[in-house]
Amino acid sequence: MKTLLFINLRSHKVERVTPILEAKRQGYRVVLMTDRDPQLLDSGLDEVIEIDTYDETAVVEAVLAYHQKQPLSGILTWSDKDVELVAQLNDRLQLPGIPMSHVKNARNKYLMRVAFDQVPDISPSFENVRTEADLRRAVARIGTPGILKPVGASGSKGIFKIESEACIDYVYEALRHATSPERDKVYRYYPNDYIYEGYLVGEEVSVEGVVQNGEVYIAGITDKAVTPEYSLEYIAIFPSDKHVALQQEIKTKATQAIQSLGIDHCAFHLEGRVTKDGFKVIESAARPGGGFITSLLIPGASGHSFIQKVLDVSVGKDVTSHWPAFDQATKKMCFYSIMAERAGTFKGIKGVDRLVEMPGVHYVVPLKNDGDSVIMPPEHFSSCFLLNIVFEAETAEAVQRKIDWIHEVIEVIIE
Numbered sequence: 001m002k003t004l005l006f007i008n009l010r011s012h013k014v015e016r017v018t019p020i021l022e023a024k025r026q027g028y029r030v031v032l033m034t035d036r037d038p039q040l041l042d043s044g045l046d047e048v049i050e051i052d053t054y055d056e057t058a059v060v061e062a063v064l065a066y067h068q069k070q071p072l073s074g075i076l077t078w079s080d081k082d083v084e085l086v087a088q089l090n091d092r093l094q095l096p097g098i099p100m101s102h103v104k105n106a107r108n109k110y111l112m113r114v115a116f117d118q119v120p121d122i123s124p125s126f127e128n129v130r131t132e133a134d135l136r137r138a139v140a141r142i143g144t145p146g147i148l149k150p151v152g153a154s155g156s157k158g159i160f161k162i163e164s165e166a167c168i169d170y171v172y173e174a175l176r177h178a179t180s181p182e183r184d185k186v187y188r189y190y191p192n193d194y195i196y197e198g199y200l201v202g203e204e205v206s207v208e209g210v211v212q213n214g215e216v217y218i219a220g221i222t223d224k225a226v227t228p229e230y231s232l233e234y235i236a237i238f239p240s241d242k243h244v245a246l247q248q249e250i251k252t253k254a255t256q257a258i259q260s261l262g263i264d265h266c267a268f269h270l271e272g273r274v275t276k277d278g279f280k281v282i283e284s285a286a287r288p289g290g291g292f293i294t295s296l297l298i299p300g301a302s303g304h305s306f307i308q309k310v311l312d313v314s315v316g317k318d319v320t321s322h323w324p325a326f327d328q329a330t331k332k333m334c335f336y337s338i339m340a341e342r343a344g345t346f347k348g349i350k351g352v353d354r355l356v357e358m359p360g361v362h363y364v365v366p367l368k369n370d371g372d373s374v375i376m377p378p379e380h381f382s383s384c385f386l387l388n389i390v391f392e393a394e395t396a397e398a399v400q401r402k403i404d405w406i407h408e409v410i411e412v413i414i415e
Helices: 018-025 056-068 080-093 109-116 132-142 166-178 244-261 293-302 308-314 396-409
Strands: 003-008 029-034 045-051 074-077 126-130 146-152 160-162 192-200 205-213 213-225 234-238 266-275 278-285 330-339 344-350 362-367 384-391 411-414
Touching: 003 018, 003 056, 003 080, 003 308, 018 029, 018 293, 018 308, 018 330, 045 074, 045 205, 056 080, 074 080, 074 308, 109 126, 109 192, 109 244, 109 278, 132 146, 146 166, 160 166, 166 278, 205 244, 205 293, 205 308, 213 244, 213 293, 234 293, 234 396, 244 266, 244 278, 266 293, 266 308, 278 293, 293 308, 293 330, 293 362, 293 384, 308 362, 330 396, 384 396
Parallel strands: 003 029, 003 074, 029 045
Antiparallel strands: 126 192, 146 160, 146 192, 205 213, 205 266, 213 234, 234 330, 266 278, 330 384, 344 411, 362 384
């Protein structure tokens, strides 16, 4: 029986167990190496190894030692933080993985943008920013509005919109505070390193797929919505409702963008916007998409497991045979997140029990307990999310009707 090693899991309940269950269905042993045992209930994990995964030297030593007693067939991660670590491990063990020569293109957003710039007409103007003086020069050249963000974050953390030169002082200091390594260890990787780029106006989408032997295989396009100020994602709908010609443009440019990064033997989750000048790329991760896209939306809409293809890539199994038509679905799957409108103390959501009675609802996942603090951005970028709902509908219009109905049924109480 082949053994897979997962380096950490995603944080969302329900979403985090899906890769484990799929791997077990495929007949793998599954070992989790993690900062903290998630205490999952009967998930099928064969072993849990607790270790500080920010200590790359310790993790490499532990994995090499484990491989000696129990050979590993594939090593994966499900979020951005450990992409470089997993590439290093796969390189050391000669397993399929992202080449070490190109892995930083998938983690450092400035290097990523430099690589994307090889492809015509997919990028806005951009500049690396390490000081406030750098930012002033970048804003003077590129103009406003623009986006300032850390080069090494993920999950919509630390994304600030600069509307005019007058707000440079405030935004830069707020970003420096929000991205302090003392506040969040993810910023240890590229501390005080940012990118400023022109703001892209248009509807946001993501493209899901895998790369194997230099070939890009796309599972489909997800329609999304983000908040205007900090780009926090709160809606994802699969498959996309964009017209056929536009979807083809998105897929063609996404393929070129992924190939420009030089990544291989991995999943990808590319984000972009449909502007008046065509599809433009925002960034791409070298791991499967979160926000329930990989775990629930794609399989729920298509009836096919995208995670299976991700696992196949990790062990070098050919994905070209029997590639499903993931996006040729007859229904839509939607992830929708209820967000707080103000800071305070969470006291509950009236009407949650009625949501499970709504036709098509698959999951209702509370994110807060009575008495929890609610902190708004930019002080915190995830504390404002209160409830996740995953549901199906026949059309994009039906999705919106259900979202409207959700807000008629529930009442958020924050004191």
